[in-house]
Amino acid sequence: MVRLNEIRAGEIAVAEPQQFDAGLIYIGRVHTPWTDRLACPRQGRSDGPLCRIELFEPWVAALDGLEAYARIEVLYWLDASRRDLVRQSPADDGTTRGTFALRSPVRPNPIGTSVATLIGIAGNILTVRGLDCLDGTPLLDLKPDRSLFTPIAPPQHGDFQTDD
């Protein structure tokens, strides 16, 4: 069962932060078939349903060139998730593990990352497969998949360092 807002047996919560260190802006919104957290996939699949990513202005011009990549990294903000658990029980069976050993949406900074298959771009709308988030999730960033991307900028010293 997906967590709504409960704390389960064995889970450990810490105090909510009193202030933030940096700020995010929502650059768009993700549209998926899932309007209920109890139906969302645990992990997106590359043959999953078509989803749409809507970009807001002034960021639409920043899409130019992204159509060349078959897969893109999508970062989004899991705004329905609590942020205060250090140990979680995904199966709700009394066993727990640390939050960083899970890909649960519940984390101190609830940033979701997916690698999506890019089907097409038309205006400010991208069509993709492979997402797993709720309909309406705020978008934070889009990047070419790391394995498909070759830096355009000239290499620097660090690119050649392999020693310790």
Added chain:
Amino acid sequence: MVRLNEIRAGEIAVAEPQQFDAGLIYIGRVHTPWTDRLACPRQGRSDGPLCRIELFEPWVAALDGLEAYARIEVLYWLDASRRDLVRQSPADDGTTRGTFALRSPVRPNPIGTSVATLIGIAGNILTVRGLDCLDGTPLLDLKPDRSLFTPIAPPQHGDFQTDD
């Protein structure tokens, strides 16, 4: 050449946001050999130098179980980057492309993502290879690499959806 703060020929900037939509907390700090943006690698390499990731309290307990994964996803905040460019010229040669078609640190929400090789965890310190960021970069999140992680929570309806 790495961008410092200049805007290059052909690049297009938009207005800086006047307010933020969500807040981040720094949960740790990344320690790398690179103290100058002019030396950072463009992309981390799995045989790159050892780097250390320091976790702050109260998040150290959330590491439990992460040691089982040979690769981890690391999210960090590129706090030295400008955020207002929609078109960029990585080679500084007059040609430009959209920000989302690049993995440049300059983006509306400058979140860096890397897949690092996990060497070990001792207390609040992780030793890894494969990072490419400046020494002192704020840490946002750690997760098991997606390709190594199997959800523990029971599947939901969306996990089986492949139709449109």
